[in-house]
Amino acid sequence: MKFTKNSPIYIQIKDYIIMKILKKKWEPEKRIPSIRDLAVTLEVNPNTVMRAYSELEDDNIIYNKRGIGYFVEENALDKVIEREKEKFFEKQLPKIFKKMELLDINFAQIKKYYEKIE
Amino acid sequence: MKFTKNSPIYIQIKDYIIMKILKKKWEPEKRIPSIRDLAVTLEVNPNTVMRAYSELEDDNIIYNKRGIGYFVEENALDKVIEREKEKFFEKQLPKIFKKMELLDINFAQIKKYYEKIE
Amino acid sequence: MKFTKNSPIYIQIKDYIIMKILKKKWEPEKRIPSIRDLAVTLEVNPNTVMRAYSELEDDNIIYNKRGIGYFVEENALDKVIEREKEKFFEKQLPKIFKKMELLDINFAQIKKYYEKIE
Amino acid sequence: MKFTKNSPIYIQIKDYIIMKILKKKWEPEKRIPSIRDLAVTLEVNPNTVMRAYSELEDDNIIYNKRGIGYFVEENALDKVIEREKEKFFEKQLPKIFKKMELLDINFAQIKKYYEKIE
DNA sequence: GTGGTCTAGACCACC
DNA sequence: GTGGTCTAGACCACA
Numbered sequence: 001m002k003f004t005k006n007s008p009i010y011i012q013i014k015d016y017i018i019m020k021i022l023k024k025k026w027e028p029e030k031r032i033p034s035i036r037d038l039a040v041t042l043e044v045n046p047n048t049v050m051r052a053y054s055e056l057e058d059d060n061i062i063y064n065k066r067g068i069g070y071f072v073e074e075n076a077l078d079k080v081i082e083r084e085k086e087k088f089f090e091k092q093l094p095k096i097f098k099k100m101e102l103l104d105i106n107f108a109q110i111k112k113y114y115e116k117i118e
Numbered sequence: 119m120k121f122t123k124n125s126p127i128y129i130q131i132k133d134y135i136i137m138k139i140l141k142k143k144w145e146p147e148k149r150i151p152s153i154r155d156l157a158v159t160l161e162v163n164p165n166t167v168m169r170a171y172s173e174l175e176d177d178n179i180i181y182n183k184r185g186i187g188y189f190v191e192e193n194a195l196d197k198v199i200e201r202e203k204e205k206f207f208e209k210q211l212p213k214i215f216k217k218m219e220l221l222d223i224n225f226a227q228i229k230k231y232y233e234k235i236e
Numbered sequence: 237m238k239f240t241k242n243s244p245i246y247i248q249i250k251d252y253i254i255m256k257i258l259k260k261k262w263e264p265e266k267r268i269p270s271i272r273d274l275a276v277t278l279e280v281n282p283n284t285v286m287r288a289y290s291e292l293e294d295d296n297i298i299y300n301k302r303g304i305g306y307f308v309e310e311n312a313l314d315k316v317i318e319r320e321k322e323k324f325f326e327k328q329l330p331k332i333f334k335k336m337e338l339l340d341i342n343f344a345q346i347k348k349y350y351e352k353i354e
Numbered sequence: 355m356k357f358t359k360n361s362p363i364y365i366q367i368k369d370y371i372i373m374k375i376l377k378k379k380w381e382p383e384k385r386i387p388s389i390r391d392l393a394v395t396l397e398v399n400p401n402t403v404m405r406a407y408s409e410l411e412d413d414n415i416i417y418n419k420r421g422i423g424y425f426v427e428e429n430a431l432d433k434v435i436e437r438e439k440e441k442f443f444e445k446q447l448p449k450i451f452k453k454m455e456l457l458d459i460n461f462a463q464i465k466k467y468y469e470k471i472e
Numbered sequence: 473g474t475g476g477t478c479t480a481g482a483c484c485a486c487c
Numbered sequence: 488g489t490g491g492t493c494t495a496g497a498c499c500a501c502a
Binding site for chain 6: 473474475476477478479480481482483484485486487
């Protein structure tokens with residue numbers, strides 16, 4: 001996997017995991033790769049994966065069974081969707097609108113653009 | 119001016135300057151504040167302003183007349199608008215659309231949201 | 237290392253690094269000294285080394301692995317040679333020839349001089 | 355006139371004047387442009403031209419008649435040629451040879467290049 | 473451990 | 488006055 005240099009790798013790994021859950025590749029109550037394995041897969045230091053896992057554990061997206069591994073929380077999908085939606089509407093969208101105003105881009109242009117790639 | 123701690127101050131200063139140009143407060147071929155002056159205004163170390171100026175000079179947004187000061191490039195406004203628009207349509211918008219798809223948000227919702235804050 | 241005062245130290249450090257690469261002391265894909273270490277070696281402030289490294293990174297001569305250090309780009313040697321050769325033939329040599337003409341120095345004299353120091 | 359940003363403007367003006375003398379545009383015992391005039395021609399601050407003139411005066415390349423203007427020294431041409439030749443053989447040429455060695459360029463290549471542009 | 477950012481302050485060349 | 492370079496030293500995020 002290729003990481004951008006704009007944001008910390010552990011954040012990008014968090015996003016990667018959230019994506020897996022959203023896309024239902026990693027399902028509730030199922031075990032996810034061990035820190036070690038994922039570190040190998042992503043070509044990254046295990047500490048870095050560890051940090052991502054820890055934060056997701058704090059967020060109650062995944063949980064740890066000691067000696068066994070990490071698992072996706074039962075209601076992880078809903079929680080993730082809700083969280084991402086909120087972030088989307090509260091943070092990202094307003095930023096986009098502000099930029100549109102600044103650059104004098106109107107909604108019709110966006111729509112056209114949207115339909116084109118649809 | 120208040121700086122967020124999410125991104126480096128010198129980047130925020132770059133954005134500040136680009137904003138000035140976009141809003142036509144700082145016009146092409148006109149001299150912009152000296153490094154020292156802006157540093158005082160923004161309550162920041164001159165080195166930090168310098169770094170912002172240097173990078174904008176590399177981007178051909180501003181230029182330096184030795185011993186005199188920095189000036190806005192003649193075509194800076196166009197360049198800035200074009201650059202920001204491209205970034206918007208090529209980078210930000212696709213990201214938004216991808217997220218919409220993932221979160222199962224349709225365009226109507228966005229529009230409603232947009233009209234509300236309008 | 238001794239620095240001349242004709243040009244900025246960070247430029248001289250860049251040249252120092254390019255020399256290392258040209259002379260194959262620092263090889264492609266190998267890690268180069270950390271900023272701090274080189275700063276100690278060269279008896280210079282870390283910021284100054286940092287500046288040299290940053291510019292060489294912009295030039296794609298070296299790259300950074302976060303938290304690990306700087307590495308020589310795979311094709312750095314070729315790139316450096318090519319770049320220096322181009323500079324030599326396009327910039328330096330014509331300047332020399334122009335000067336020769338102006339000072340009425342012919343090629344034979346140069347050759348003699350060259351053989352003497354050979 | 356266009357100035358490079360590699361060296362101070364006043365140095366470039368000195369070179370400009372030396373060129374004029376070498377090319378015999380400005381001849382011994384003849385008056386050269388006033389500081390003011392040259393400043394206008396070169397689109398430069400008079401102080402900058404002044405500095406160039408002063409240094410050339412120190413070098414006995416030009417001299418000043420108070421209230422009248424600056425003049426080229428009688429033996430300026432010889433002096434300039436000698437000085438430039440020395441600089442050429444002592445400074446520039448060795449630098450070139452060192453670079454040739456480093457880049458593995460041999461004399462034959464230079465010669466070929468030279469004959470091509472001849 | 474690594475690099476990246478920032479400050480405070482100095483010194484210098486140049487215009 | 489202008490910018491450019493450099494130092495010393497601090498603090499922080501990241502791997």
